Amino acid sequence: MEADRGVQLRAWVEYYRDLGVYDFYRRGEAGEGGIASNPAPEDEVLEIVQSAVVASPPVAVPSGLVARIRPPDISVVSTTSGEMATRLVSFDSLAPLPASSVPIDQRAAALRALRKEIGDCTRCPLAYAGRKKIVFGDGSPGARLMFVGEGPGADEDAQGVPFVGKAGQLLNNMISAMGLQREDVYIANIVKCRPPGNRVPEPVEANTCSQFLLKQVDIIRPQVIVALGSTAATYLLGVKQSLSGLRGRWHSCRGAKLAVTYHPAFLLRDPRQKGEAWKDLQMVMAEMGLKSPARK
């Protein structure tokens, strides 16, 4: 019980660190290993966390489908070198799955309401980093298959639609090869605003934005999610692991089966890996009972 409380408090500390509240986290750093090896007494941590809750700007937690967004239930992990691993928030631990799914004829409206809730978002630093359009998502609200990328690039930022540039053309081809059309699937990204220079989203950006992708997944309830590249896999699964360690097997995310494959932008840079990506997609097709057009 006491141990659980300690883990939970530590989860709060990590959560606030991801939100950019660092001060309490530095306690105990004087030695080495920070809070993990020299934890502040629990009461002290609780006090600091409580004052951080009051002092920090509120994180907008939309009401509706997902009843309660809470800090993750995570235990402390350290790398083999003894360093603290980057804290990530997995979608599965972010909120309980809604008890019932949104009826298919109400999903489009639910997605529109969610888009309205996001508004002209200023919840994370990407709002001030030159974004032109918020890229919400694209495709069928009734999709059985969902693709998740990293974040919008220049073309997507200009048009407000995910995967419309060169990587998007390749993704369209991948979808066609699976015997589907782009309109049949749903496409979204970990972050909805373009990171400057197409850099990888920072944890605070991804963790702030993920609540909305989480809700999109919960509205659509796809049978299968394909994580495109390492950033999508990292935040959907809450683990930071090499793609090679994650590909070729099933994971789970919000009641869906999740497969990991290469990001189309990576495949454009290294087309020799297209065969490997095709193997990943074939695993998805087998699960969904899809046949490629040539074999129909």
Ligand code: URA
């Ligand atoms: N890359 C992504 O990860 N997402 C897009 O929408 C476009 C390119």
